[in-house]
Amino acid sequence: EVQLVESGGGLVQPGRSLRLSCAASGFTFDDYAMHWVRQAPGKGLEWVSGISWNSGSIGYADSVKGRFTISRDNAKNSLYLQMNSLRAEDTALYYCAKDIAADTAMVTFDYWGQGTLVTVSS
Amino acid sequence: IQLTQSPSSLSASVGDRVTITCRASQGISSYLAWYQQKPGKAPKLLIYAASTLQSGVPSRFSGSGSGTDFTLTISSLQPEDFATYYCQQLNSYPTFGQGTRLEIK
Numbered sequence: 634e635v636q637l638v639e640s641g642g643g644l645v646q647p648g649r650s651l652r653l654s655c656a657a658s659g660f661t662f663d664d665y666a667m668h669w670v671r672q673a674p675g676k677g678l679e680w681v682s683g684i685s686w687n688s689g690s691i692g693y694a695d696s697v698k699g700r701f702t703i704s705r706d707n708a709k710n711s712l713y714l715q716m717n718s719l720r721a722e723d724t725a726l727y728y729c730a731k732d733i734a735a736d737t738a739m740v741t742f743d744y745w746g747q748g749t750l751v752t753v754s755s
Numbered sequence: 756i757q758l759t760q761s762p763s764s765l766s767a768s769v770g771d772r773v774t775i776t777c778r779a780s781q782g783i784s785s786y787l788a789w790y791q792q793k794p795g796k797a798p799k800l801l802i803y804a805a806s807t808l809q810s811g812v813p814s815r816f817s818g819s820g821s822g823t824d825f826t827l828t829i830s831s832l833q834p835e836d837f838a839t840y841y842c843q844q845l846n847s848y849p850t851f852g853q854g855t856r857l858e859i860k
Contacts, residue, residue, distance in 0.1 A: 678790075678798065678841055678851040692847055728797055740849040741788050743809065745797035 635659040635744045637729045642749030645719055655712040655729030663707035666732035669714050671725035686735040719753045726750050756780055756844050760852035766860040771832045775855045777825045777842035786845035789827045793838045
């Protein structure tokens with residue numbers, strides 16, 4: 634059974650940093666691209682960032698480019714999101730999502746975690 | 756690429772046939788997926804590549820379209836289908852539609 638478990642969310646002041654983690658199990662982690670998708674309270678879905686199976690291809694939404702960094706450790710079956718210079722508009726539930734493919738050319742999310750909540754407020 | 760779903764909300768009854776549309780701001784071939792999200796839960800993949808049913812998804816769900824216009828059809832609504840539905844274009848910078856909330860009439 635595929636499982637994705639996010640952690641690292643919490644309340645943080647504007648301008649500070651936070652690191653999210655996603656622990657994956659139930660599939661061969663290094664065969665697939667992985668992504669972060671967020672959902673602000675009561676709002677729709679927004680793709681944040683994606684990384685290919687070997688970290689050779691990485692992409693970011695314009696809203697987070699230059700502030701967020703995605704990475705993965707295939708030996709630990711883990712995905713990460715380093716979030717710097719956080720803003721109030723980054724407040725959201727952050728989902729870790731598995732792609733159906735190894736690369737990020739065509740993105741489809743077939744499994745999702747339950748999310749970790751990030752609240753940016755003073 | 757912007758995706759516009761219609762309607763934004765919809766009321767229907769169990770047994771009804773329901774269609775949700777998704778229009779892309781430019782042609783995306785068949786590179787579209789549909790997701791279902793229930794309150795407090797993560798989204799669930801229903802259909803990808805416009806018309807391919809994800810494993811385990813009931814056959815009452817179907818998708819069609821290509822280019823800029825796509826549809827998700829539920830042939831006979833079941834109680835568990837009342838949820839919010841999102842379309843998503845599949846290119847390397849994916850975007851979602853704003854969602855369609857399907858409510859019980």
